[in-house]
Amino acid sequence: MKSTEEINIRTKLSILAIGLLSFLGILIETSMNVTFPTLMQQMNVSLSTVQWLTTGYLLLVTIVMATTAYLLKRINVKKVFLFAVAINIAGSFLCAMAPDFLILLIGRLFQSASTGLATPTLFYIIFRTIPMQKLGQYNGFAAMLISLAPALGPTYGGILNNYFSWRIIFWIIIPILFIVLWIGSRNISLETKKEDLSFDFIGLFLLALILIGLEFTLTQFSKYGLDYRFQFSLFSTLVILFVYLVYDHFSSRHLFDFSILKPIVNLRLFNYFSLQAINIGLSFLIPIFAENFLKTNSLLAGLILLPGSLLGAATAPIAGSWYDKVGAKFPLILSNSLIVFGAFLLWIFTDNLTIWLIMFFYLILRLGFNLGFGNTMSDASKYVDNKKRADQSSLFNMAQQYAGSIGTAVMSAMIAFQSIIFSNISSSKATLIGGRLDFAILFILAILSLSLTIFCQHLIKKNNQSISNQ
Incomplete structure (x- = not known):
């Protein structure tokens, strides 16, 4: 294992460049949520149609991520990065100038392919270049970017949609993408150990x-x-x-080496999936709930998530360092416990929620999420062979992206379903009833995740005892 002194500036800038590319992709993904009411009016589409800007995006991200285990074993990281930046720029131009919903969706799919390549590549570089004693800290940084973007997105989108136009969301990131391209092209140098594989x-x-x-x-x-x-x-x-x-x-032929899915890794993978399903689900649900039920504008609906976003951003690297010092047990159990508590509060107080209550409950959830998200993947990597880290990166990131897609689709479906059950129901009432069901679903998922995390610690303890007795 490499010593910590070998983490040079080029490695750090490589991680920064790919991390920013992933961050921008996820930022735009959730910034569009607060624009849905505007897009529904301007483009004359329903909520079940417009939500494909998020679910379709996440779906293609997931499919592309399924290819990265193969690509990272066959193609140098720099080439993957350059292609990812190029299609993101192309997609951003399409979205910014889209005359109708179809072109907007196509542009979003271009961007989704970019994020699908960037996110697993980010973790792959970390696994390949960062020593185990610093893994939690750097995975914490990556988790900060991935988790901060979904929560900042509604604030970013809400400000621009409220004061300017949703198209500005895309125009702003284009010059940033060129800066990312410049940083990455000058510093990414990790060579791929090319394997003779068939796709x-x-x-x-x-x-x-x-x-x-x-x-x-x-x-x-x-x-x-x-x-x-x-x-x-x-x-x-x-x-x-x-x-x-x-x-x-x-x-x-296999997309992944499923031999990495041992019991402990499986449980960590489920926890990783659950955390992101709750995170992205809430990033979709809360702005919709605020606009349709609390009757706020898109700016305020986005700002509700900002305090939690900032707290999460500050927590993730600290949580990673804590994990490096004490291991997984306390950070992950505390993480899941806080999420259970926050989801419970949202469910119990659904009918009486205010902007301030949502903001406070979301703070609890974000603290819990960022204590556990990066550390869950870090801990799973202890039980995966170094040669199979590309498979782990691809599989875990595919899972968390699809978790976001499923989370968004379920949140949307519960609200839309109310109009089928109740005839002539108002949008506000449908959002309240559907939102209550959504919060209950997230609460149940959080309890399951906490239970399996505790069980996983039991398996780890048993595994350690077995090793010490040999």
């Missing part, structure tokens, strides 16, 4: 069908409830999932 196109196709199928199933639920269209979509997706599992078992 699993069939596996990627089946995986994409599964991910799209789950999203489509939730869309059918939000439009038609539990009728035959929802049932058929769910059944079809489960059939494709079965086909994929059989194919992967017998195929000689």
